[in-house]
Amino acid sequence: MDVRVDGRVALVTGASRGIGRAIAAELAASGAxxxxxxxxxxxxxAATAEIGGETAWVVANAGDPDQADAAVRATLERFGRLDILVNNAATNPYMGPTIDIDRPRLDKTISVNWAGPIAWSHHAWHHAMRERGGAILNIASIGGVSVESSIGAYNATKAALLHLTRTLAAELAPGVRVNAIAPGLVKTDMARALWEPHEAAMARAMPLGRLGEPDDIARAATFLCSDAASWITGTTLVVDGGALLHASLG
Ligand SMILES: NC(=O)c1ccc[n+]([C@@H]2O[C@H](COP(=O)([O-])OP(=O)(O)OC[C@H]3O[C@@H](n4cnc5c(N)ncnc54)[C@H](OP(=O)(O)O)[C@@H]3O)[C@@H](O)[C@H]2O)c1
Incomplete structure (x- = not known):
């Protein structure tokens, strides 16, 4: 199966590096x-120059609703339409016991990781997708369905994002499909502190024998945003090298 998104216009948050950059590159290589x-x-x-193809960029903080509005408008001005929104940007400013998280870092985590996707989806829907349809993809985490005490607040926003995915899928059907990907540990800057010191041992413990690469997520993302997934909405695709199997097998 050749997954293509020719003629589509995509807006990807957090696209300057890591998973978002890989998704932007894969969508561009697949015709968007x-x-x-x-x-x-x-x-x-730098990222758009390297990706090449038909790409452009707009600066926006994913946690600021006005900047989400401006980014959607900029996409429409530049490319004339908007078919695919990937809510990928996220933040994890606090590591430690969830019971002790301070209010500023809790607010930041919620506004970028959960309120952000609502705002970006709102503007994409009202400016473009309500009339022409489209696909929204939220990048969550397997942390949204499992418990790790050191990143509990971050994980709670990802659990909320999975619920939001199902809610928006119901609200925006049939014109707009809304899905999520729950990545396991992927070798990016955000997760560097988790994987870099112990990579070989962690890879050996994984059912599929390695940690994730951004391209592993990008291929799944392109599939979910393409017509190949035209009968899939409200679902979460776990892309984790089998990591959650350990949680379920104990
Ligand atoms: N890596 C993993 O193991 C892993 C596992 C599960 C889920 N995820 C999820 O995958 C997604 C991508 O993570 P990643 O690992 O690729 O992270 P990353 O390498 O740190 O990249 C994060 C991207 O988001 C942007 N960003 C950060 N805060 C932002 C904000 N407030 N507004 C707009 N852009 C912002 C960054 O650019 P600027 O700093 O320039 O804004 C960068 O482009 C996130 O949703 C993350 O939760 C990652």
Whole structure:
């Protein structure tokens, strides 16, 4: 099966590096025009130059609803339509016991990881997808369905994002499909502190024998955003090398 998104326009948050950048590159290689978004112009400029194809960039903080609005408008101005929204940007400013998280970092985690996808989806729907249809993909985490005490607040926002995915899928059908991916541990900057010190041992413990690469998520993302997934909505695709099997087998 050749998964293509020719003629589609995608907007990807957190697209300057890691998983978001890989998703933007895979969508572009599969035929889409892609608007890449994150907070830093220089990194976006470098990423879009490397990805090539029909790409552009817009600076926006994923946790700011007005900037989400501006990014959606910029996409429509640049490419004339919006068919695919990937809510990928997330933050994890606190590691430690969830019971002791301070309010500023809790608020930031919620506003970027959970309220953010609501705002971006809201603007994508009202400016474009309500009339023309489309696909929304939320990048959650297997942490949204399992318990790790050191990143409990982050994981709770991912659990909420999975629920939001199902809610929006019901609300926006039949025109807009809404799905989520729950990645396991992927070798990016965000997760570096978790994997870098112990990579070989962690890989050996994984059912599929290695940690994830951003491209593992990008291929699944492109499938869910394409017409190959036209009868799939409200679902979460776990892409974790089998990591959750350990949780279920004990
Ligand atoms: N890596 C993993 O093991 C893993 C596992 C499960 C789930 N995930 C999820 O996968 C997604 C991507 O993570 P990643 O590992 O690729 O992270 P990453 O390598 O740290 O990249 C994060 C991207 O998001 C942008 N970003 C961060 N905060 C932002 C904000 N407030 N507004 C707009 N953009 C922001 C960053 O650019 P700027 O800093 O320039 O804004 C960057 O482009 C996240 O939703 C994460 O929760 C990752």
């Amino acid at each position: 025009a892609v608007m890449c978004s994150s907070r830093k112009a220089e990194a976006l400029e």
